[in-house]
Amino acid sequence: MRDDWATFGADLHLDLRGTRLRAGLMDALREAVRSGRLAPGTRLPSSRQLAADLGVARNTVADAYAELVAEGWLTARQGSGTRVARRADPRPVAGPAGAEREGAGAERAGADGSAAPPRTPPAGSPPVGPTPGGPTPGGSAWRVSRRRTGPPAYDLRSGTPDLASFPRAAWLKAYRRALTAAPNEAFGYGDPHGREELRTVLAEYLARARGVHARPERIVVCAGFAHGLMLIGRVLRGRGARAVGVESYGLGPHAALLRDAGLTTPPLPFDERGTRVEELPSLAPDAVLLTAAHQFPLGGALPPDRRTAVVDWARATGGYVLEDDYDGEFRYDRQPVGALQGLDPERVVYLGTASKSLAPGLRLAWMVLPESLVDEVVAAKGAVVDWMCGTPDQLAFADFLATGAHDRHVRAMRLRYRHRRDQLVAALAERAPGIRVGGIAAGLHAVLSLPPGTEAAALRSAAWHGLAVQGLGRFRHPQAERSLEGLVVGYGTPPDSAWQGALQALCRVLEGVDEDRDPQDT
């Protein structure tokens, strides 16, 4: 998740929480002019630039600028951009505005070092920003500045695609077309299988893009992967299953959803080639949850012999493989390996999602089920009506797939993520050559292996550098037999405008680790 705040202009803090984005921006700009922190004549960043920096719609910034021009605080002239008006009164005013300023001033005091920061910076670590370099207080060089306390300036946490790249215009077009063409019944209670329009195009798409044996009647649409996992967990428990084996490194909340359904979630042993599925017969779970195409978080692909072995195990024992194919669209070094489900559609439950290829906020995902499970999953979802999945988004996504807009978006994002991954690998080779980038060239994240005993220090250093990033430790199953150290780098997460800054911050952190220097920490 991206934190909804930002700082800009050396010392100008904007709390952009909630609905008052434009008003908050206007207040902050008025206050900066009033206090003299923005000198008369100072040129402001373009609305496009500032919107990108703040992660808000460009209109929000443009509207704020226009109103402040109308109020006389700013001037706008063709060719000269938007500037602080020469006549704007820089003197402080009393009352509520003063109280606001007090907050901003306190903030500024922290940022320019006149108040003690809560932590001492590690040696040789200047403050980090999208444009590296020291602060230029009150000047006209604009940059996003970092606060030493509060939310991080850069976000490389895994699990979220670049939200700034959400294809708003294309999605709106699909939504408009879908809503216009929808039959009236589409606005009523739906069939818990999900809309047939969507299941029809999904079947075609999954066969083409992921090698899934999909027929519309085997697909159940769900409100995200977690919803699908809840449903399948409940169905398996209802059939008498007791244990679903999960990967030793994975997402704890997913295992928790299975436990909520009354199942145990023993960890599956692993080695450098991935999950040791050959041990399934002795572990004897009722099902296993696997990220076969791109292990999350370690980043490997399950090798062919183990793909075959896990399906053979399921066939021999009546077990099920729950295949979490969360980012199968993104492979950079070769054609993606098809889904495991293709090996045996009657023993593999395929779970896919639009959360990585498009956006988690849409809550769109799907299961392709063995025939024997369809009715039970549909019954668990709501029997005769769909309690969970809204229709317009399903129809919009069907249109988005059918018209090729999804393919275009995925292609564009594949290039972007691949480029970022290449830059990550290159930057580390130069700046921290001792750090290995693990896993296959795929997806939205990479694992950087760290020497034993350094993960905690690296995370502290990252926090100091204003960088949000996760350690491998948080993904470890409490009963896993082995323990690894490393950083999980979600290079897909930041917007383009913040990517270079985030990468630089990461390099600084890793330089420290690589040189075996412990960052100073109070």
Place this chain on the structure above:
Amino acid sequence: MRDDWATFGADLHLDLRGTRLRAGLMDALREAVRSGRLAPGTRLPSSRQLAADLGVARNTVADAYAELVAEGWLTARQGSGTRVARRADPRPVAGPAGAEREGAGAERAGADGSAAPPRTPPAGSPPVGPTPGGPTPGGSAWRVSRRRTGPPAYDLRSGTPDLASFPRAAWLKAYRRALTAAPNEAFGYGDPHGREELRTVLAEYLARARGVHARPERIVVCAGFAHGLMLIGRVLRGRGARAVGVESYGLGPHAALLRDAGLTTPPLPFDERGTRVEELPSLAPDAVLLTAAHQFPLGGALPPDRRTAVVDWARATGGYVLEDDYDGEFRYDRQPVGALQGLDPERVVYLGTASKSLAPGLRLAWMVLPESLVDEVVAAKGAVVDWMCGTPDQLAFADFLATGAHDRHVRAMRLRYRHRRDQLVAALAERAPGIRVGGIAAGLHAVLSLPPGTEAAALRSAAWHGLAVQGLGRFRHPQAERSLEGLVVGYGTPPDSAWQGALQALCRVLEGVDEDRDPQDT
């Protein structure tokens, strides 16, 4: 739910399931011309009229007409409408088209009586259509005809608003504005409380429209009422609750959701004034689920003394009242009575929904919670991320509320539903004066009390008349102490174009009951 099929033109059956609406319509029209059932020169209904009859978007019909004009099957001339082309070849053709025709021919044989219909019509009951009168095969008088088998022609089942009145244009406008203004983080994993933008405007709306004590931090957005009920059921069970009392007449699936959470759902006794809440101390449930403002399905409002008494019970025992305020926006004879929640926000869980005021297909609902339950409900919903509720629809609904579009829509629908209810009361007073319309003038449904022993016959007669309607029996709790007979008439369900036909069909059914004539049934 509306069934996605329709017949038109005396004997032309269109299977409009799935994505091929336009193609299906074109096939059916080509076939009707080919077979001679649509004679050259026949004037077709306007695209607007046919779209309304079929419950599809007008563009779908207009596009089909335009393509058939381009193909030479139809002609279109200003002032003369769309007609079957004079040169269109009426002779059957061989091959796949012949196979298609075979199906349509079989259908026709049944409809015009040349094959035995599965049931014998009751005496004096001609086929029913929006334009009453006998069939005019092949003529130019267009009407939606009823099939004697298959889905019903008219739908007066309760629970769904008039889906043809969904404000597509206004909703699209809100969606577009919301998507354009949304900050990037809106596309990411959300806060399980729901979007703050929506909770802020909902708090204002619920206070104004329903007298709810609502603060944004007490609101949790959910994917429909059922989702909210699942969450609160789970939280109450987690706190040790065992029994949630439910109304003796109500929705079985809702009670089932509570039982899924591990609770029992004993029926609450009732009399002609509603649920006898004074018996709660001896029944001693941990909570009760009530439709206080408009009992579903019986239609009464809980009287003031019982409203007070149920809250007093909750206070005295530490119990909770779960208030299902499903259609509180629609009251026709007076200002709506405020929500029960206003009496004690710490003992009443308020559950509201957009499913009746707008559309069930959006899956938008909300809970206003006692402070003591907020954190547990949020944890049950997903703890740190919102697994279920999509962001764009939440933001669109926030805009829809904030701009007054929701108020405008509710006002328009209130007039429409009120008018229908008035027509229902007037038609019954004339045609079946022995049948009483029960409950308050509110909501989207009315209960028609029937003499003992006649409900089953009335339902058979309704089925014969092509009318889908529900008997009270299906809403009775299996352990309810009393049993009532009647029809639950969802007058809000049909589109305007089908309302008069549905009302006429209902009157015919009730004339039979009123005269104590059992419809003949094989």
